[in-house]
Every structure is written in structure tokens, then in C-alpha cells.
Amino acid sequence: MPRGKKIIIETEIDDDVIDRFRSIDLDGIRRDRDDTEKELSSSIANVFRVAQNLYRQKASEDELENKHDLYSVRSAYDYLKGSGVLISFRAFGGRIERGTVPFVKVGRKRYIPRSVLDDITSTKKEFHTVKEAYHEYRKANPKINFRAFIGRIEKGSIPSVKFGTRRLVPKDAVEALTHISSNYFSVSEAIRELHKSDIKIKRNAFERRLDRGRIPHVKVGGRRFIHEDVLHELVDKEVALRRE
Numbered sequence: 001m002p003r004g005k006k007i008i009i010e011t012e013i014d015d016d017v018i019d020r021f022r023s024i025d026l027d028g029i030r031r032d033r034d035d036t037e038k039e040l041s042s043s044i045a046n047v048f049r050v051a052q053n054l055y056r057q058k059a060s061e062d063e064l065e066n067k068h069d070l071y072s073v074r075s076a077y078d079y080l081k082g083s084g085v086l087i088s089f090r091a092f093g094g095r096i097e098r099g100t101v102p103f104v105k106v107g108r109k110r111y112i113p114r115s116v117l118d119d120i121t122s123t124k125k126e127f128h129t130v131k132e133a134y135h136e137y138r139k140a141n142p143k144i145n146f147r148a149f150i151g152r153i154e155k156g157s158i159p160s161v162k163f164g165t166r167r168l169v170p171k172d173a174v175e176a177l178t179h180i181s182s183n184y185f186s187v188s189e190a191i192r193e194l195h196k197s198d199i200k201i202k203r204n205a206f207e208r209r210l211d212r213g214r215i216p217h218v219k220v221g222g223r224r225f226i227h228e229d230v231l232h233e234l235v236d237k238e239v240a241l242r243r244e
Contacts, residue, residue: 008214013229013230024173026159029161044104044116047069051106051111103116125171129166133158137181140179140182157222180225184225185227199235210224217230
């Protein structure tokens with residue numbers, strides 16, 4: 001009997017983080033975003049009409065902000081900062097100049113509706129920018145470089161969505177990838193760990209065991225990963241089998 005069949009891995013992995021990763025629905029996120037942008041567009045159009053009337057009535061800046069939820073650029077920046085959105089004032093101004101942050105003009109001054117600011121805040125709570133996602137993931141996988149990270153996004157192994165001109169990565173995806181790097185081995189890493197314990201096995205033989213379900217594993221982003229507890233049990237049983 002082939003020695004592989006003598007080893008039965010009893011460790012079972014029930015991982016909520018992986019389940020959340022698999023349940024990320026990018027199409028659903030895009031549909032929700034389309035609905036949100038339609039609502040924002042309608043809201044901004046209404047705000048623009050109100051703002052023009054207020055301008056003709058010579059309303060003060062305080063009245064615009066306190067009664068009509070319109071924020072000057074500086075007040076909008078302070079609002080976002082108070083809501084936990086960390087961005088420099090210069091970068092925020094750049095987004096306004098490029099039109100990625102919608103605004104209305106009252107006279108010569110620009111104002112940002114509160115609905116826009118709340119959308120920025122809620123988006124920030126659920127998504128990372130690509131660079132933020134990379135730096136967060138790199139804490140658990142310092143070997144990866146930014147170019148390789150971008151490559152995984154382009155291949156779809158790291159889920160992402162585009163809101164306007166911005167590409168964003170769901171925070172659940174980054175959390176799962178970080179969790180995998182800290183608690184799982186890739187196939188190559190698993191084989192190296194086996195070799196460290198003087199367990200000689202070729203990659204194709206190891207992958208056959210994965211294919212036949214003899215080594216429990218998860219598949220994330222098209223790659224297979226083995227939980228550290230599973231691998232430790234495999235090592236222990238391989239070592240014990242050699243002593244028989």
C-alpha cells in the first residue's frame with residue numbers, strides 16, 4: 001500500500017475569515033455602487049438648485065453649512081478628518097480639482113454636500129485603496145513587492161472594484177489575505193517545511209494528495225493553501241511512519 005494512504009489527517013479547518021472572503025460579491029458591490037451614485041447625483045442636483053437660490057438671497061456661509069449641510073472645502077476636510085478619513089488637505093483639494101469629489105459652486109466658492117462626505121466616509125470604512133491594501137498585506141507578507149501585488153489584482157486573485165476612476169480593495173479581502181499569510185502555507189511553502197523535517201516528497205506527489213483530498217486545504221484566488229495545524233499533523237505523522 002502506498003505510504004500516503006496510511007496517513008489520515010484528522011484536523012478539520014472551519015475558518016470564518018475564509019468564508020467571508022469567498023462570500024465577497026463584486027457584482028453586488030458594483031450594483032450597490034451604481035445605485036449610490038444615482039442617489040448622489042440626484043441629491044447633488046437638488047443641492048445645486050437650493051444653493052443657487054441661497055446665493056441670490058445672499059445667504060451667509062454659516063447658514064449654508066448649518067442649515068443646508070453644505071461644507072466649504074476647509075470645513076469638509078475637517079469633517080472627514082473627524083470621521084476618521086486620513087488624507088492631507090492638499091490631496092483632498094486635488095480630488096476636488098479633478099472632480100473625483102463632487103461639489104457645488106455658490107458664487108465663487110466651492111461647497112461639498114454632506115451626502116458626498118458621508119459617502120466618502122462609508123467607502124473608507126469598507127475599502128482600502130490599492131496602496132493601502134498593499135501596505136496592510138505586506139505586514140504579514142513582507143516578501144511581496146508592489147508590482148507583484150498589482151499583478152494579483154489584475155489577474156483577479158485579489159478582488160477589487162472600480163468606483164469612478166479609483167480602484168478599491170474590500171477590507172474583508174485584505175483581512176483574509178493577511179490571515180492566510182499568517183496561518184497557512186502555500187504549496188511551495190508546505191513542501192519546504194516538509195523538507196526541513198527531512199521528509200522527501202516531490203511537488204507532483206504532494207499535489208496529488210491535495211487533489212485526492214488526503215490533505216485538507218483551502219483554495220483562495222486560484223491558489224491552494226494548507227493550514228499550519230494540518231501541516232504540523234502531517235509532519236508528525238510522516239515522522240512517526242518512518243519510525244515504524
